Amino acid sequence: MSEPILQLLDISKEYYGNKVLKNVSLTVHPGEVHALVGENGAGKSTLMNILFGMPVIHSTGGFSGQIIFGGEQASINSPKDAMEKGIGMVHQEFMLLPGFTITENLKLNREITKHNVVSKLLGEKLKSLDMEAMRKDARKALDTLGVDIDEMLPVEGLPVGYKQFIEIAREIDKENVKLLVFDEPTAVLTEMEADLFLKAVEKLSASGIAILFITHRLSEVMQVADNITVIRDGEVVGRLTREEATIEDMARMMVGRKIDRIEKAKKIHNGSQENILEIRNLRVDMPGELVKNVNLDVKKGEILGIGGLAGHGKIGIANGIMGLYRASGQVTFKGEKIKLNNPKDALLRGMAFVSEDRRGIGLLLDESIEKNIVLTAMQVQGKFLTKFFAGVNFADSGKIRGHATKLIEELDIRCTGPEQLVRRLSGGNQQKVCIARAITLEPDLLFVSEPTRGIDVGAKKIVLDLLLKLNQELGMTIVMTSSELAELRSICDRIAIIYDGKLEGILPPDADDTDFGLMMAGGHSDKAKEVS
């Protein structure tokens, strides 16, 4: 076997005392397609940020471990270093300028220039562009990928598939490129485009370029990868060759963890099996979390978990029902059809939402805790108001203070008092304020999205316990959306897995890791078809 082109040795990285990578090692040889597989938050992107010397790594205290590139110890301190060494990256978001032609985009800041009269006097920057030479290079790179498109077309208006290929062409046009990193490259492609893309990947690897392929589409991994590394919670949990890998194994490795089930002490059993919410043909236009067609029932009194990988639409469901993103379809709550795209209607009918975007939608950061807690109830339900003057509704500061103080105590929000600004609170306490606002609405159904994102371990458990308590003591139906399967499995009665904007299946919390993994990777329905 040839000399490896890239070796990562014992890479560890901490963010503010939080270990996100633990002694990760990885070896890639020239011409090899190496798949890096893992759930969101497993540490894939941090690893890539380290490889590219992204500023975020260095501004948070660097990392430990070694990078050996082309047989030499490499210190990569900026994306520029990485590029100069021959590491190319195809981004998940397109780095293309719509107003430029394909050629210009391909040669962005690497333009071929030639001298003119002025530049000889005034310097390099005033050299003319050698469009002909640039065009030839662009043609060559596009031909390598097998794309027959006019290289002088503007990028604006091209189909997504082409844009992806232009990104790749840009990387392979870099003369010294030895290693190419693809970050979820097929996420935006149609099936046919994805096939073409995978063929191009094979072509590239045949030409001797090493490819590091980050994905969670396991079927694609099986199709192109020579070797597979699975990481989970910042650790390497499996190294497989294509021959020995099966989709099931990878799926299990990806999600498997110990489950700390918080046992429900006095389970109010939902014997009635009455549906409190029925979702039919729900479509939600939430960018990055498109919901394509979801049918799902929520039973009264249960905690329903919604899981799935990022970008597959699980987050969109609650946002769509609560009217925050454009939605279509039919949603029936307590037997009545709700008006979609109307947050007020959803709130009035007795649903409440704790958003995943806590600092963006969830809180008024520069306002007091008490104002944050009562605001929605005041605006929607007219609570906490008094008409002391001219028949106008004014805020009733006495009632507000009383209610806020009560909730601060009940939810144990650590603060200096109800007047403290929410910005000054820790993540966990901010989340409690969000929950406090939701329960002030006294909802029958509570949507909670990513309740523990960005808060520390101790606080996580407190938040989950709180949700459980609301469910058990107040009989509140809860729909909890989370990227962390373990957390769903710890308190939910049932867990719905969303894949590609649709419901893939519903599992009990104690179901097998393999089943969860397969469903999240979209392999379940195919499998089911095969069996039947």
Added chain:
Amino acid sequence: MSQVKKFIDNFGYTRIIIILFLIILFIAALALELQTKSLITGILNRAGMNMLLTLAMVPSVQSGTGLNFGLSIGILCGVLGAVLSIAMDLTGVQAFFVANVIGILLAIVAGYVYGLLLNRVKSQEMLIGTYAGFSVVSGMCMFWILAPFKSPKMIWPYGGRGLRVTVSLEDTFDKVLNNFLLGQYNGIEVPWGLYAYVLLLCLAVWLFSRSKTGIAMQTAGSNPRFAEASGINVDSMRIIGTILSTVLGAMGILVYAQSYGFLQLYTAPLYMAFPAVAAILIGGASVQKASITHVIIGTFLFQALLVVALPVSNAVLPEGNLSEVVRIIISNGIIVYALTRIGGGE
């Protein structure tokens, strides 16, 4: 040391610089043995007459449309109200009252239309507002020439078409507020009536900010997505804020005019939004946050600066109008500074 720095950071460098400058001016005024009594009278009068125009910035900032650079739209509504009340040959309090009623009605309509416009150009409200204001002012210039008013108080005495550039209010509502409950203390005049009126309106705006609608409006301003998630219609809240700001602009110019004794037509309202913007910024407001305290502090500081700078600069440099130049530098400088601070919140 770090405590001092923190205090300065909280208080704002610009405000400290302006207060220091003001102190220097006062010392200079004392050293030059200027009439301190008339200076104080001047400050009290100017602050009172300008305060409503500054107050007009509060609802627009709170509703999220930023500083109302199109305040001249509201001002024109007020001016039109005054012109109409003069045309009706009213005098005194009656004239002032009718001018206000007409001005407010016009401002509600104009503010609504202006609000619709601002809702279409989110994030560029201040730029568009400036040019909307400029265009309306120059459009109204044509109106002042062509309008068929006949009242001899307003048209040119000897031929010439259209209304005068400045219309004297001597026979209508000159100083109706200033002379109401005017207190004399040792040569210092305190226009209690003016302050009662102005502070009453400040109180009304403060009360509004405590009402259900007021809270909804502030929420829409500080976090539109949060507001939407709480069932608040952000666009209507922005329109309410714009209407309120425009109405206060109309009422503000009438207070200004009764105190000044003249109504200024044609291009005079063109730049009138800028001093109001500068004043509230000096008071410590920003493009995202403004309160009544900012209005009161800012108006006093800014007007004190202008009132004291004039005689001091005249005493130091008799030629030229140094205080006017200082006004231009300070008021525009602080606006530029505020604009460069928009992104740097977090």
Added chain:
Amino acid sequence: MSLANTDNVSKSTGKQVSWQIKKAVTGNIVPIVFTLLCLVGAVIAEASPIFLLSSVIIRLARNLLLVFSLIIPVVTGLGLNFGIVLGAMAAQIALVAVTHWDIGGLGGFALAALLSVPLSIVFGWLTGKVLNKAKGNEMITSMMLGFFANGLYQLLFLFVLGGIIPMVNETIMLPSGIGVKNTVSLKGIKYALDDVLKIGYETLTIPVFTFIVIALFAFVIKFLLQTKLGQELRCVGQDMNIAATSGIDVDRMRIIAVILSTVLAAWGQLIHLQNIGILQTYGSHEQVGLFAVASILIGGASVTKATIGQAVLGTFLFHLLFIISPMAGQNLVGEPQVGEYFRAFVAYGVIGVSLGLHAWQKQQAKKHMLEE
């Protein structure tokens, strides 16, 4: 590989022609409306075509370079640079110096042009620094910066000159010896550039040499935008993030764009004033930004797109309207003042409408993107 619908494109060429005509009209609606407005105005004004033509030619020569100076910041994504007022100030400082030293003719003009360069580079650099801190609000910031700089300019000309910097010159200075007069005669350099070569025909005068110089600058701007530097400027203009990721120093490019704009504006103001021959010390520069911006917008430019052609067309239309309005006002309502207010209304209005439309389209596009 055939991902796109290339076949469809060729099939629907018939439809495309009519669609293209429609697009050409809607895309150029602003210049078309203003052309019509000028035509109607000209009919009402009953002006002789020769008079109009000669007036417009003079105004084109005066103003074109000032309008050109807006192009580079637009391409770099800074929007319309109202801060060219600072360039005009640099030119006026240089002119006062040259007049003070009593250096006339083409030499004096050249010296003023030379002097204004370091000044406008410094002003442009400062403007660029400020605008880099106000990303997303460049236009209103550049406008307010112009007002602010005007205060400093007055401070310099009213109090520093003769007050702190000794300057003795009866023709320029106020009688007290402190401060510069309101109007300064530029006899020395009047027509310095125009007179090099001009063609006269009855009442029609064409300052050929000035137009050659202006054309030269048009080529310089075009050339600059086709170099490596231009490519980087355009890249920054399209997307700052992508530019930064590609290793382009975004802030530096933006400062370069503003400096180039300010220097061009300074020279533009010099050309303007050598034709007029009188410096309104405290007024000549004030409306420079407003008129230039209105001109280029009338030519069909937008906040993100501006070309030499649009600049020429817009300047032509704007100044035609400028000449016609008072005459039309006189004939229509017997009041030339109405026409004067009308053109101010047009200048402000066209800026307001054009910027408003742009902001609205941007908002719509954002909404659209979210819904896709």
